[in-house]
Amino acid sequence: AQTVTQSQPEMSVQEAETVTLSCTYDTSESDYYLFWYKQPPSRQMILVIRQEAYKQQNATENRFSVNFQKAAKSFSLKISDSQLGDAAMYFCGYSGAGSYQLTFGKGTKLSVIP
Amino acid sequence: DVKVTQSSRYLVKRTGEKVFLECVQDMDHENMFWYRQDPGLGLRLIYFSYDVKMKEKGDIPEGYSVSREKKERFSLILESASTNQTSMYLCASSHLGQGKEKLFFGSGTQLSVL
Numbered sequence: 430a431q432t433v434t435q436s437q438p439e440m441s442v443q444e445a446e447t448v449t450l451s452c453t454y455d456t457s458e459s460d461y462y463l464f465w466y467k468q469p470p471s472r473q474m475i476l477v478i479r480q481e482a483y484k485q486q487n488a489t490e491n492r493f494s495v496n497f498q499k500a501a502k503s504f505s506l507k508i509s510d511s512q513l514g515d516a517a518m519y520f521c522g523y524s525g526a527g528s529y530q531l532t533f534g535k536g537t538k539l540s541v542i543p
Numbered sequence: 544d545v546k547v548t549q550s551s552r553y554l555v556k557r558t559g560e561k562v563f564l565e566c567v568q569d570m571d572h573e574n575m576f577w578y579r580q581d582p583g584l585g586l587r588l589i590y591f592s593y594d595v596k597m598k599e600k601g602d603i604p605e606g607y608s609v610s611r612e613k614k615e616r617f618s619l620i621l622e623s624a625s626t627n628q629t630s631m632y633l634c635a636s637s638h639l640g641q642g643k644e645k646l647f648f649g650s651g652t653q654l655s656v657l
Contacts, residue, residue: 435585438583462643464645466646471650472631472633472650472651473648473649473650473651474633474635474646474648475648476645476646479643479645481643520585520586524643526643529574529591529593529599530588530591530601531576531588531646532588533578533585533586533587534585535583535584535585536585536586
């Protein structure tokens, strides 16, 4: 079974600074997808960024980017120019290419300090 | 705007009661999911459905059942609620496809079983 590990239960960042959230995963599959979801206080989770394992290029979405290291099974999220609205729980997720199931890590609570 | 709607934001039930959590999506999605979210444990998949009347067990199906009679509606049933089922329940949906599909989430139902 696949596992997803987020080793940082909580993190904080100063507004306008950069922060990196860590995620590692364990799988024997070669084709899969990785995700970062954000859950603000409103509780509704939204997709931040998605990475296809077969793509070597790291995904980026505006201020959000990932560092995907396939051999190391590492998938970190970098948030640049942090804003107050970035404060939320962030969940890393894994899904095999042939699977309906998305496995999540335990989450990292990010606080943004004004 | 696309929506996944959960019928209740907060729910309080007694031990032994039969509980129904309802979820409706308006995106004509084939896949629907029920997750449970607990502090320190992240999100865990209870059940999912990839078609009307189809269902598959997730990681923690014990004590739960589901019903999908119509494409847009996916119900989670607690046959006899217990205190250890006190939790946040999140419904999600996605397009047909595996692995790569983005999940759209509802705002969650915080269930307390007394």
